[in-house]
Amino acid sequence: MEIMELNNLWGQIKAEMLEALPENAHPWVYPLEVSAYDKGTLTVVTGQIMGRDFLRKNYYSQITDIIRKVTNDEEADFVIVYDENAAKKLRKESEKLQKKANEAVLKEQAMENLSYMQSAANLNLKYKFENFVVGESNRFAYSVAKAVAENPAKKYNPLFIYGAAGLGKTHLMQAIGHYTIFNNPKLKVKYTKTEDYVNDFISNSRNSKDTIENMSKFNKKYTNVDIILIDDVQFIESKTKTMSQMQHTFDTLYNRGKQIVITSDRLPKDIPTLTSALCSRFEMGLMVELVPPDDLTRFNIVKKLADDNDLKYEEDALKYISKHFRDNVRELEGAFNKVCAYSEVTSQPLTLKLAKEVLKCNDAEADIDFEKIAQAVSEYYDVSVKDLRGPARAQKIATARHMAVYITREITGKSFISIAEFYNKRHTTIMFAHEKVKQEISTDKDLSNASREIRQALKLI
Numbered sequence: 001m002e003i004m005e006l007n008n009l010w011g012q013i014k015a016e017m018l019e020a021l022p023e024n025a026h027p028w029v030y031p032l033e034v035s036a037y038d039k040g041t042l043t044v045v046t047g048q049i050m051g052r053d054f055l056r057k058n059y060y061s062q063i064t065d066i067i068r069k070v071t072n073d074e075e076a077d078f079v080i081v082y083d084e085n086a087a088k089k090l091r092k093e094s095e096k097l098q099k100k101a102n103e104a105v106l107k108e109q110a111m112e113n114l115s116y117m118q119s120a121a122n123l124n125l126k127y128k129f130e131n132f133v134v135g136e137s138n139r140f141a142y143s144v145a146k147a148v149a150e151n152p153a154k155k156y157n158p159l160f161i162y163g164a165a166g167l168g169k170t171h172l173m174q175a176i177g178h179y180t181i182f183n184n185p186k187l188k189v190k191y192t193k194t195e196d197y198v199n200d201f202i203s204n205s206r207n208s209k210d211t212i213e214n215m216s217k218f219n220k221k222y223t224n225v226d227i228i229l230i231d232d233v234q235f236i237e238s239k240t241k242t243m244s245q246m247q248h249t250f251d252t253l254y255n256r257g258k259q260i261v262i263t264s265d266r267l268p269k270d271i272p273t274l275t276s277a278l279c280s281r282f283e284m285g286l287m288v289e290l291v292p293p294d295d296l297t298r299f300n301i302v303k304k305l306a307d308d309n310d311l312k313y314e315e316d317a318l319k320y321i322s323k324h325f326r327d328n329v330r331e332l333e334g335a336f337n338k339v340c341a342y343s344e345v346t347s348q349p350l351t352l353k354l355a356k357e358v359l360k361c362n363d364a365e366a367d368i369d370f371e372k373i374a375q376a377v378s379e380y381y382d383v384s385v386k387d388l389r390g391p392a393r394a395q396k397i398a399t400a401r402h403m404a405v406y407i408t409r410e411i412t413g414k415s416f417i418s419i420a421e422f423y424n425k426r427h428t429t430i431m432f433a434h435e436k437v438k439q440e441i442s443t444d445k446d447l448s449n450a451s452r453e454i455r456q457a458l459k460l461i
Contacts, residue, residue, distance in 0.1 A: 010034035127174035135297025158260035163290030166330035406437035
């Protein structure tokens with residue numbers, strides 16, 4: 001009998017056996033392999049001696065009936081032969097299956113451990129690097145945070161991230177924690193809000209018979225870590241005893257070569273009553289500012305929210321939302337969520353028309369022209385519009401002109417050629433001015449403040 005024909009025959013017989021025999025016999029049936037069918041005798045081999053004896057003793061007659069039925073041979077018979085090669089093959093398959101099972105268990109345990117560590121570190125699962133939308137306004141801060149996560153305490157220690165509320169300070173800080181836990185789980189991470197740190201200190205330092213023991217536990221809690229993430233440190237101002245304790249925490253960690261990451265809504269020197277000792281410690285590493293996202297970054301943030309939720313939308317609707325919520329990512333996300341909720345409740349598509357109906361934003365930019373922007377910039381820098389549009393190259397005038405070009409392009413979206421015509425310059429010069437400010441505004445506090453205040457003067461924010 002040809003091998004293909006033999007395998008087909010055995011396939012039918014095996015299927016009948018599994019159908020007819022009880023489940024306790026199935027583990028012995030599955031490994032059986034056909035060897036030959038000659039002169040009415042079917043020979044099958046197995047690598048299990050116990051399986052051979054079990055089937056012979058308990059189901060010989062049933063198996064014989066099945067073979068005779070399938071082969072249509074009333075004299076057909078069968079034999080089960082133990083085969084050492086089959087036994088080796090079976091052992092290899094068993095070991096392979098066991099290895100896969102062990103790997104699955106280990107993977108599940110690892111995920112459980114990661115989940116536990118993220119919870120113990122007090123981290124929010126949504127704040128990861130892969131969820132952070134990178135743009136020109138935050139690229140430097142993102143790159144620095146990623147470098148710290150990849151090599152804790154090797155450079156940029158401490159890392160001090162500052163900027164207004166809702167710009168992603170907490171997101172970047174916690175992303176460092178998540179990255180470390182996932183890629184280097186041996187390191188212990190702790191995230192704390194300054195307000196929680198203060199309350200914890202006050203609670204443990206109260207005079208009682210257990211004060212010494214409580215403070216010992218407090219110190220271990222905040223110093224027995226490899227990376228500490230302290231959020232909103234500005235809330236420590238005026239709390240003299242807590243500042244002294246934080247200095248102790250800082251020194252202990254720093255001297256042990258541990259990574260310290262701090263966020264604040266302002267520079268250390270701008271936090272009232274912050275001790276000079278803490279201020280100097282905060283400033284001894286790298287200080288990075290997060291500024292309001294640029295137009296493209298805001299649009300990409302909203303687009304990512306829509307895509308992550310598998311929403312159908314008009315791109316103009318997303319542009320409208322990103323256009324009117326400029327300085328705060330939380331407000332931008334809130335506006336997007338509001339429009340989405342209204343779309344879902346009313347079963348309307350996410351269109352530009354719907355976004356306008358729900359948000360009712362003032363389209364003030366439609367009334368902003370080159371002249372108004374030039375006037376606002378000239379007043380801020382105390383130069384004349386004539387100077388901005390003229391050939392003067394003095395540093396003050398050049399800086400003002402660059403800012404005027406940048407804001408004009410960002411607000412109006414007009415071509416570089418048309419802006420160049422207004423400022424009586426070559427369009428390549430205008431392109432350079434715009435790109436220069438765009439690249440520097442995320443790291444230059446003066447440029448960032450100028451842009452924000454000029455937009456405020458134009459009543460755009």
